Amino acid sequence: MPPKGTYINLPAAKQARILTAAVREFAENGYRRASLNTMVKELGIAKGSLYQYFVNKEGLFLYVFDRFTDLVKEMLASQVKNGPSANFFTQIQEALWAGIRFIDSQPDFYRIYLRVLFEEEVPQRRALLGKVRLFSMEYFGGLCAQAQAGGIIRQDLPCPMVVFLVESVLDRFLQAYASPDHDTGLGLATLSAGDRELAVVQIIDVLKSGLSPLRA
């Protein structure tokens, strides 16, 4: 259910306005509660027009999520380009910083991602999550295999377990950073840049100690 030709033919500026309004509405309310009436009122266009651009609410949402995956793909690509052979732990530290930058630059897109992650009534939820997970499994899974081969991390842990542990901590950190509601005690939102950097370093350090090969 891609956007209709009518939407594609729109001037880029108007496309962007519509996308932005949709992203905000979905970010603030989730899929179900997001209101097309509110969106068109805010945009100053008729509801019928929206249906000239997209087949229905679901089509609009899928378009929005597609733009999100595009952004993630971009981010990962530049990530891979920057440090393909760096140490495992500096790589995941960089991934964490990349996540922070993403949230800073696209907070509403990140909120939509969280909505999809935790609301069950999102259309095609499984497929959407699958797409994103594929990125992250490929990325972290690849790093893990490489690091185990190089003796950087313990070899007695299956890669899915390593990925699980790394993702747990990184995701949770980003969730706390993005929304204070999920911050259970770090107070990330009000931390100074220096203290935030310290927190990042500490987290990576603990993962390093935890995942490095056991000393004899």
Added chain:
Amino acid sequence: MPPKGTYINLPAAKQARILTAAVREFAENGYRRASLNTMVKELGIAKGSLYQYFVNKEGLFLYVFDRFTDLVKEMLASQVKNGPSANFFTQIQEALWAGIRFIDSQPDFYRIYLRVLFEEEVPQRRALLGKVRLFSMEYFGGLCAQAQAGGIIRQDLPCPMVVFLVESVLDRFLQAYASPDHDTGLGLATLSAGDRELAVVQIIDVLKSGLSPLRA
């Protein structure tokens, strides 16, 4: 907004039936989308009756969540009783097992908790989460302070950071266990009891290596 006297006067069996139906409806649909119409149809009572028992939808929901916190309190109490002075890492391992048992015995209550955690339109969300967080901060925070004093874990990490790391991993594990949608690769739902135990042990082991004092 506690239940009205009318509800309290109901035979215990009928109270239980209503509670169970409400828990299921909220677990399956979250607060907003949960339908009182569906509930009363399933219960075979009139909608007006529901409003004799509870002031409104919010009152019913708060009652349900209160029962959840009761269950959690119970669980924590028996946890503290069983092993007050055991090693930090065996304590958090036990906490993880307790979480697994809770999900096994009360899956719908756990789903409601996740809903509250990740849906923003839940009434009094902050207060509800605060209650639960208090339990966990007190429990894990206390364990951390004790463990740092005893030299069991690194003393250069602030306790909130330790709690954050432990909770990240434990919570994520339980989420994956409770709903395969959140399982990114461990396949917890289909693991044999033995493999699941192995996973638990590995996770605690990594946390142990990560949080133990650094060797000189």
Added chain:
DNA sequence: TCCTGATGTGACCGGGTGGTCATATTAGGA
């Protein structure tokens, strides 16, 4: 038995939703 207060009932209300469609407006080639 009858009366009264508590409890049970479901038709109904206002409001919001996603989606439709007959009609008005516009753009641009003939």
Added chain:
DNA sequence: TCCTAATATGACCACCCGGTCACATCAGGA
């Protein structure tokens, strides 16, 4: 300039929601 096809419009529809309330039913003391 005029005609036509593409686009814009918003009143309208059916549906579902939480919540209300006038009324039916019931329980049990007088």
